[in-house]
Amino acid sequence: xxxxxxxxxxxxxxPSDAAGRGISRRRLxxxxxxxxxxxxxxxxQLVSGSGIAAPPAAAEQPPSHAGHGAFPHASFAKGRxxxxxxxxxxxxxLLRDFDYGKTRxxxxxxVLREWEIVAADREIEVAPGVKYEAxxxxxxxxxxxxxxxxxxxxxxxxxxxxxHPHTMHFHGIHSALMDGMxxxxxSRGGGQIEPGEAFVYEFDAxxxxxxxxxxxxxxxxxxxxxxxxxxxxxxxxQGRPEADEMVMVMNGFxxxxxxxxxxxxxxxxxxxxxxxxxxxxxxxxxxIYLVNVLEYDPVNSFHVHGNFFQHxxxxxxxxxxxxxxxxxxxxxxxxxxxxxxxLDGDYMFHAHVSEFAxxxxxxxxxxxxxSRLAAASTAALYCDLPWGGGQA
Amino acid sequence: MEAGARAERSLGGGLPAWALGVxxxxxxxxxxxxxxxxxxxxLGERTGxxxxxxxxxxxxxxxxxxELTLRNDGPDPVEVAQVAVNDAYAPFxxxxxxxxxxxxxxxxxxSYPWIEGEAYEIFVVTSSGGTIEASIPVAAETxxxxxxxxxLMALLGIYVGVIPVSLGMLWLPFLRRLGSQWMAALLAFTxxxxxxxxxxAGLEGLEIAAEAPAxxxxxxxxxxxxxxxxxxxxxxxxxxQRRAFATKPEExxxxxxxxxxANRATTGGxxxxxxxxxxxxxxxxxxxxxxxxxxxxxxxxLGAFLVVGFAIHNTTEGLAIVAPLRGGGxxxxxxxxxGRLLGLGLIAGAPAIxxxxxxxxxxxxxxxxxxxxxxxxxxxxxxxxxxxxMRDRNGRLLYPSTVxxxxxxxxxxxxxxxxxxx
Numbered sequence: 001x002x003x004x005x006x007x008x009x010x011x012x013x014x015p016s017d018a019a020g021r022g023i024s025r026r027r028l029x030x031x032x033x034x035x036x037x038x039x040x041x042x043x044x045q046l047v048s049g050s051g052i053a054a055p056p057a058a059a060e061q062p063p064s065h066a067g068h069g070a071f072p073h074a075s076f077a078k079g080r081x082x083x084x085x086x087x088x089x090x091x092x093x094l095l096r097d098f099d100y101g102k103t104r105x106x107x108x109x110x111v112l113r114e115w116e117i118v119a120a121d122r123e124i125e126v127a128p129g130v131k132y133e134a135x136x137x138x139x140x141x142x143x144x145x146x147x148x149x150x151x152x153x154x155x156x157x158x159x160x161x162x163x164h165p166h167t168m169h170f171h172g173i174h175s176a177l178m179d180g181m182x183x184x185x186x187s188r189g190g191g192q193i194e195p196g197e198a199f200v201y202e203f204d205a206x207x208x209x210x211x212x213x214x215x216x217x218x219x220x221x222x223x224x225x226x227x228x229x230x231x232x233x234x235x236x237x238q239g240r241p242e243a244d245e246m247v248m249v250m251n252g253f254x255x256x257x258x259x260x261x262x263x264x265x266x267x268x269x270x271x272x273x274x275x276x277x278x279x280x281x282x283x284x285x286x287x288i289y290l291v292n293v294l295e296y297d298p299v300n301s302f303h304v305h306g307n308f309f310q311h312x313x314x315x316x317x318x319x320x321x322x323x324x325x326x327x328x329x330x331x332x333x334x335x336x337x338x339x340x341x342x343l344d345g346d347y348m349f350h351a352h353v354s355e356f357a358x359x360x361x362x363x364x365x366x367x368x369x370x371s372r373l374a375a376a377s378t379a380a381l382y383c384d385l386p387w388g389g390g391q392a
Numbered sequence: 393m394e395a396g397a398r399a400e401r402s403l404g405g406g407l408p409a410w411a412l413g414v415x416x417x418x419x420x421x422x423x424x425x426x427x428x429x430x431x432x433x434x435l436g437e438r439t440g441x442x443x444x445x446x447x448x449x450x451x452x453x454x455x456x457x458x459e460l461t462l463r464n465d466g467p468d469p470v471e472v473a474q475v476a477v478n479d480a481y482a483p484f485x486x487x488x489x490x491x492x493x494x495x496x497x498x499x500x501x502x503s504y505p506w507i508e509g510e511a512y513e514i515f516v517v518t519s520s521g522g523t524i525e526a527s528i529p530v531a532a533e534t535x536x537x538x539x540x541x542x543x544l545m546a547l548l549g550i551y552v553g554v555i556p557v558s559l560g561m562l563w564l565p566f567l568r569r570l571g572s573q574w575m576a577a578l579l580a581f582t583x584x585x586x587x588x589x590x591x592x593a594g595l596e597g598l599e600i601a602a603e604a605p606a607x608x609x610x611x612x613x614x615x616x617x618x619x620x621x622x623x624x625x626x627x628x629x630x631x632x633q634r635r636a637f638a639t640k641p642e643e644x645x646x647x648x649x650x651x652x653x654a655n656r657a658t659t660g661g662x663x664x665x666x667x668x669x670x671x672x673x674x675x676x677x678x679x680x681x682x683x684x685x686x687x688x689x690x691x692x693x694l695g696a697f698l699v700v701g702f703a704i705h706n707t708t709e710g711l712a713i714v715a716p717l718r719g720g721g722x723x724x725x726x727x728x729x730x731g732r733l734l735g736l737g738l739i740a741g742a743p744a745i746x747x748x749x750x751x752x753x754x755x756x757x758x759x760x761x762x763x764x765x766x767x768x769x770x771x772x773x774x775x776x777x778x779x780x781x782m783r784d785r786n787g788r789l790l791y792p793s794t795v796x797x798x799x800x801x802x803x804x805x806x807x808x809x810x811x812x813x814x
Contacts, residue, residue: 076474076481127481129473129490130517255521262476262517270481358480 080128082269087124089140091267092276095246098233099144103152111152113205117143119162119215119228126253127263127270127360134227135162135215141268142249142293143213143230150208150237159198166223167193169216170232171332174203180216192217208236209315210289210334212249225254225261225295227268231334233289236318243285243338246278250292250300250329250351250361260296263360264351270360273349277366282344286365288337289315292329301328302337303352304365309339326352341367442468444518447605448526449497450755452534458502459534460514460526464492465605471519477504478512495607506531535687535752545684545752549745552683552706553676558737560710567718573793575718576782580794582668582712583775583782584801589675589709590771592809594618596682597764604757613758617765618772621674625773629667662732664716664778669739671774672709675767676740678760680747685755687748704808706741712801713740716778 084090101115117137124134124141137143148154158168169180177185178201182192193199215228231247251268252261263270280286288309292300303326310320311327315336327335341347350362407415445466452459458477464470472490475482488498506512512528535541567578597614604610713736751760782794 076483126521127474127517129471129519130521131519132521253521255517256523258523262515262521262523355479359476360481 076128076271081275082125082128082272084269087140087269088122089268091265091269091272092278094140094142094145094267095248095278096244097145098147098245098247100147101154106153111149112155113148113152114155114157115144115146116157116159117168118159119166121162121164124227124268126255126265126268130255130263132253132255135164135166135223136227137168137230141227141229142247142251142291143228145231145233145247145289146213147233147235148205149235150205152205154201154203154205156201157198158193158201160193160195163195164223165192165194165217166215166228167191167199167217168201168213170201170203170213171211172203172232172234173206174201178203180213182217205234207316208234210291210336211314212291212293212332212334214293214332221259221295224293225252227251229293231289231291233315240287240318241285243287244280245287245289247289248291248302250290250294250302252294252297252356252361254296261294261359264294264356265360266363271362273363277346277364279366279368280341282341282367284340286339286341288339289334290327290329290337291334292331294331297353297356299328299330299353300356300361301326301352303350304339305348306343306345307339307341307347309337312336312338328352341365343367442470442520444468444470444520444522444524445606446470446492446516446518446524447603447757448524449605449757451526451528453506453528453531454534456503456505458504458506458512458514458528460500460502460516461497462492462500462516462524463497463605464494465607467494469493469496472498472500472516473519474517475500475502475514476517477502477506477514495605508532541752542749545687545748546745548683548687549680549742549748553680553741553744554737555741556704556706557672557676557710557713557741558734560707560712561714561733561737563711564714564717564733567714570718576784577793577797578715578718579778579782580797581801581804582715583778584798584803585708585712585805586668586671586771586775586778586801587798588802588805588809589672590768590775592805593675593678593764593767593771597678597761597768600682600757600764601761604761608758609761610758611761613761614765614768617762617767618769619765621766621769622773623769625667625670625770629773629777632663661716661718664781665713665736666739667774667777668713668716669736671767671770672713672740673743674770676706676709677743677747678764678767680744680749681751681755681760681763682747683744684748684751684753685760687752704811708801708804708808709740710737713737716781 099115101113103111103113106112118139120136120139122134122136122139123131124136126132126134134141146156156168156170160166165182167180167182170178177188177190179185180190180201185191190199211232211234213230213232215223217223229249229251231249233247248266249268250264250266252264253268254260255262265272290302294300308323308325311322311324312318312320313333313335315334320338327337329335344367347365347367348362349365350357353361443466445464446462447465448460449463450459450461452461460475462472470492472486472492475484482502482504484500484502486498486500490498492498500516502514504512506528508531510531512531514526514528516524516526518524535544567574570578594614597617598611601609601611601614604613609616714733747763750763779789782789784791
């Protein structure tokens, strides 16, 4: 069941050629959208050109108005959406965007994997109309999902293009100098990296699992909550069973700087996956790399509707710890979740801290089977609800 | 003086008086114009993030809907981005647009399944991520402003204003039986009542002003209202006395000086009663406003207990009005007719109806603060007017019976006020 995602002796910046199966699935879904029905809902306009399928919109009948007057759940004002282009990243793309860096084989035969990460201050829109002065890795929040394979040598060149000092602190096993910790290693160019300076972090890819990296400059809460974090995945040597994989970084934004979050989300934009449900295949394995970086709140949680998942805490074991439908995580806790959806339809996922759910941390999985357009009429219902996304 | 006159002559030249008045205005206009044309030389770009100051002027609740009226109180335009009710984002629309210019306002229609009797905290997120907070302490449907609603408010005004004040005036025959030595003490009692009312109204005004946009004056509106009311009443007083002096010279002048003659007591008593009625009426305007607003926003549960409380509380105001009518004793021939008493009762009580109407239909914290200030100013003016009649032969204001009277007045109002503290 090992997957062929790693062609370890070649530079694989783009995973797509390695993950051929992924492409075919996307094509399949894209075809479904085309065969499916006219895009009555303007969902995924931005995404449609990017290789990620737009969900097939609506069935033949006009959208139902049953939603009016009902309050299915919290949402943003109708008809407004985030300008993903201005943001420079799109949560739907970000979901399956794994950054494998550049690889080459060292004389020893070991694989060296390298990335360059640039810290930059950037205004992003975290909810329709709400701008936030974020601090980013590579211009996006969360930062790129760095993905390597157990045992490789990793080298991350960090350039601080921000106006503030930053670091990259990886959760992993490494030397103190490589810890991205201010006060340790400044004399050797490490520690706190001042604006305009750079540093190369080098360490082994171990242990396998789902980890994270973030800035460790004081005040820590500010540096993290501003957006300096990302997922860091180390695949086991033998790989994991083939699946539709995605990254979910649970985060939040304290837009008025009162040390409490106003917007909660997975992958930054509140309610994004409500407006653009995550399209997943039926009866196929879905793997979620879930990382909680939420600042100012002690716990976060993940719950999925109509289903159960296998929970691999920190992803450091190949044996699941529990079959469940809800887990909680403190900050920096993370896990791999594996599940299959047996039936078509829209299935919500959200923080089971209801407050977070209603302040943006909610989304839907959309199960689409070309042969089952019945489910699409359910979809049409959602699209006419007050929070139905993308409508002009 | 000589030097000043000379300077004026040399500065003014041969210009007519109107030109001398206009020249500074023209110069001001030129200065402002050139300052603006040159883009404010020397000031440079303002640094720092935009200043967002927005106040919530009104909240209204309709089934499944919360209406918030926001006013931009700061120097920069503010753009509304999202609205959350009790920590849940809610769909909303803004007919007046999302952007609020300086001193402009907009109304947000928020879809939310609110439940009667619950409390709601709303935060509005602006485009810069700032928040504007509003709270609804007790949710209740905002009454539609139709005829029956205005009827209810009128009834409310009559309950808490007209009826109790009129009832309080029924003490007049009792007061008349009291010996003349009680006169000063009774007036002192009225002064005590009024002093407490003024303090109470002033504090309430300041409390409301704290929620009002600072750009419209905020707390200073209370003081401005008080000053305006005081000056206007003083002006009316002076005007009436001049007329009275023209017809009955000796009486008018005596009232003006607050001298103590039996003659003054009759005419002056009726006059003082009228003044007290006006002062209390202006105060009741503010009280009605507060009641109407609380009722409309659901903050006030209109229990029978509360109405009874207000009635007892305001009965003391009727007593304050008739105290000056008691007369000085032997020469009180002109007993005021029922018509006059009713008139006084209406002057003092009816403004509560008007206040309730305004408060329930078009509440505006700035206006409310101003009206409370007006009530305070009116009461202070009345106190100043009554005080001279309390003087004893030696011209003293404070002596045992007046001090006791004032303390009694304060105590009575305080104790009855406990019935209506919500």
